[in-house]
Amino acid sequence: MAGYESGAGMHDTIAVLIERLQPGLRTAGVELELVAVNQDGTVSLRLKGLCRSCYGEAWTYRLRIERAFKEALPDVVLLFVG
Numbered sequence: 535m536a537g538y539e540s541g542a543g544m545h546d547t548i549a550v551l552i553e554r555l556q557p558g559l560r561t562a563g564v565e566l567e568l569v570a571v572n573q574d575g576t577v578s579l580r581l582k583g584l585c586r587s588c589y590g591e592a593w594t595y596r597l598r599i600e601r602a603f604k605e606a607l608p609d610v611v612l613l614f615v616g
Contacts, residue, residue, distance in 0.1 A: 544607065545571060551602055564595060569615055577603070578613045 552566055559566055559581075569578035579599065584592050596614055603612055 544610075547606055548577060551606055555599060555602060558598075559595065562591075562595075566599065574611075575609055576611045576613055577607075578615050580615050 548568060548571060552568060555566055563583045565582040567580040567582055569580050571577050581592065581595055581599075584595070600612055603610055
């Protein structure tokens with residue numbers, strides 16, 4: 535998946551990544567939502583269903599997601615929102 539162009543190719547790669555990550559997240563009641571893809575390569579994601587007091591759990595999921603994105607889209611900057 536590395537070596538995307540931009541635009542539609544990047545969106546397609548992101549969609550595939552999210553689709554691949556969802557089953558593992560859903561088993562824990564967590565949902566990954568794409569919020570925005572900006573032209574500067576910033577991708578905003580939201581993790582839904584996390585326990586608000588489970589700080590370590592949130593970081594575990596974020597690290598797993600970041601690793602998958604960096605392998606496929608090394609120049610992308612991820613932002614986790616709300």
